[in-house]
Amino acid sequence: MPENPTDEQLAVAAGAGNREAYEELIRRFYEKLMRYARKFLARYEDREDLLQEVFLKVYRHINSFDPKYKFSSWIYRIAHNEFINFIKKRGREPIEFVDFDVFFPHARAQTDQAAEFDGKLDLENLNDCLNKLPPKYREVLVLNYFENLSYQEISEILRVPVSTVGVRIKRGKEKLKIICREKLT
């Protein structure tokens, strides 16, 4: 194993039975995924147990990872799927069976950078507003603004076209502004 192995090299080693390699992967990604879970599943309990399930699932299926692609996208995808299934089981928020955003082409996304919010909101209120968004808008905003992932990376995680990511972020921001404005007044 090289001195500073990449995530992909660690994943391959873990698949070959190297437990230290997997331990290192957990160290690298636990906090990131916990942050993602805290933002995306703020109104749900048992996030820690759910995250544990994610890492156990990653371990079980580590040999299905193709090192040609980014490990981070792969592990985020597994986490995303588990989080969505978790929300569906709890039944508190509607998850669309068919998402028409992915059906038709949209105008190309304008920018890949996080936009700036109106400074009137503090983080707590922003999180509060975020929790009121439907999951499909919340997750792209969390991944883009808090996880600093690019549209391309989010597209790989959610397995939707890049243009759809842009559309969801745009609509998510619009809805978030409305929610936040109502909160301030």
Place this chain on the structure above:
Amino acid sequence: MTQEKEILEKIEQGKIKILPHWYYLLKNVLIAVGTVILVLFVVYVASLVVFMMSFGNAAILPRFGWLGVGTVIAAIPWWIALLVIGFLLLLELVVVKQTSFGYRKPVVYSLLLILLFVLATGFAVAQTGLHHRLYLSTAERPIPALGHFYSDYGQKMEAVFVHRGNVVDLNDENIIVTAPEEEKSFSLSDNTRFPSGRDLSKGDPVAVMARERNGEWQAWAVQKLRRLEDFPMPMMNRRFKKINEINMHPGVY
């Protein structure tokens, strides 16, 4: 104990095992085989629909406008259409879920590509005569799973008779049309359609779509032709020569 240590302990205790490479290899092989079977089935059903749309009278009827088109479509079992739609959606699901590129473009693009592929291959397979041979074999015995499907559909199409020839006589109640083989009289009614207009004279080449009721041929539609040879469409003439050669519809032409 931190969550990270708990995860590692479960792994150490052997509660979670890594799935081996061959598991994924087997899964991919099964998916590939399943996809190939699905594609073959969709192509078969699509070629069946193409065959139905060009089989005997079905190829002629659209010439009579929406009445003819509606007759052809109504004769196709509804479950065929559902089957095609269902399989197309299933193929789309396979492309999006199982490939690394299927999701990168809007679904409508891959759906259109799949549709074009299925139509092109369906059309190609329909030209091979496979369905003609199956149709002929059902005359003797039913095909497993399809039963009398081919012969039933053929009978529905044959029940709609199409006669072409030149007008011998025409009045408000009857049109008499002659052809090389026979002269036939068709009764007209208020419901008889004239897609090319009622302006018909003796000697005009026409095609008459009719059904036999109580020993009388009732005309559904009368279509004026530019030339008898142009029926049903100039490019279809070669095809109908082939149909005649295998003697599928004696007496129609």
